[in-house]
Amino acid sequence: MADTEMDYNIVFPDAGTSERHWRGTKEPVVVLLGWAGCKDKHLSKxxxxxxxxxxxxxxxxxxLKTVFISESFGYKELSSTARKLLEILYDYEVENSPIFFHVFSNGGFMLYRYVVELLYSDRHFSPLCVIGAVLDSAPGGGNVRGALRALTATLGPNVSPVLRYFLLGLFAVTVFLLRIVLYPVTKYVHKNHYDAVRDSPPAWPHLCLFSRADQVIRHADVTLFMEALRxxxxxxDSCDFVSSAHVSHLRAFPEQYxxxxxxxxxxxxxxxxxxxxRHRIQNQ
Structure with missing residues (x-):
């Protein structure tokens, strides 16, 4: 069973809407994984x-603590979170439906990494039928400056300047040491999310939505990731929105997005x- 303390939201469509769009087939279950500090009112859009x-x-x-602290120090807390998230599909008896992911920034992608690993390594979850994934403003790798910008935006204006600079300094030193300087060694203990999915990608299709104007995730990282998957x-598939800011593509280009x-x-x-x-024809 999924942890009842997990702060998630699930919405079921009315039967008429599902039938109109999917005509008798099982409607997809779309799992949206928000960016670090994302509020549910934003994700609901x-x-x-x-x-x-x-x-x-x-x-x-x-x-936030699992994204910026646990992962930075190599503690795989998000692995257990990924397991609880997948258990939700069984709790609501939608495990036989097509599963689709929509992932935002590195905060969502870190969790997606563990979801992918469980789907390929755990017999309980391997029967799940994942049909595709959208990656919005993700993934990025080894970008300390972008990570600091993300943390600064997440902390918001209400955090005192002293605490803000302390947290940013601690985070910068930790990431620089563990994820850059010592990474040739630490990757054998805990590979970062970018390398983990790039090196062992899932087989289902991906759509990467990014922007050259993104100040948090470098578009070059996304491009290299796509090339590795191909x-x-x-x-x-991909779309470069060119001018929109980090996780702001829907706001800037609502119809196109x-x-x-x-x-x-x-x-x-x-x-x-x-x-x-094709499978039915082969079995006849």
Whole structure:
């Protein structure tokens, strides 16, 4: 069972909306993994894209301490969080539905990394049918300056200047030492999220949404990540919004963003239907 203390939200569409969009097939379950410090009211704007198209949606954002502290020090707390998140699918009896992920920034991608590992290593979760994933403003690797900008934005204006500079300094030193200077050694104990998924990517299609104007995640990191996935046979599509800020593509380009996500989901569902059709023909 999933931890009842997990602060998640699940929304089921009405039957009429699901039938209109998916015509008798099981509607997709879209799992949205928020960026560090993301408020649910912000994440709900993204989930509405899928709710309006007859999908079940689950919204969850990992706690700040696990993103900025636990992961920085190599403590895999998000691994147990990923397990609890996947158990939610069984709790609500939607484990046989097509599963689709929408992941935001490194905060969401860190959790996605452990989800991917569980889906490939745990027999309990391996039957889940993941059809695709959208990566919004992610992933980034080895960018201390971008990480500091993300933490600064997350702390907000209400944190005292003394505490702010102390936390930023501690975080910068930790990341620089463990994730850059000592990483050739520490990666054998705890590989970072970027390298972990790049080196062993899942087979389902990915859509990467990014911007050259992003001051937190370098677009070069996203580009290199996409190239690595393609080399390993993972289908990848992308969209460079050019001018929008970090995790602000929907706000800057609402129609284009919504259309990209909707079209990608529909294509992923078509691919699953085609695979099942070929499987039935082979078994006849």
């Amino acid at each position: 993204y989930s509405s894209i899928y709710n309006e198209r007859g999908c079940v949606t689950i919204r969850y954002t990992a706690p 080399l390993k046979g993972t289908p990848v 919504t259309q990209k996500c909707s079209d990608f989901l529909i294509n992923c569902m078509k691919d699953v239907a085609e695979m099942k059709k």
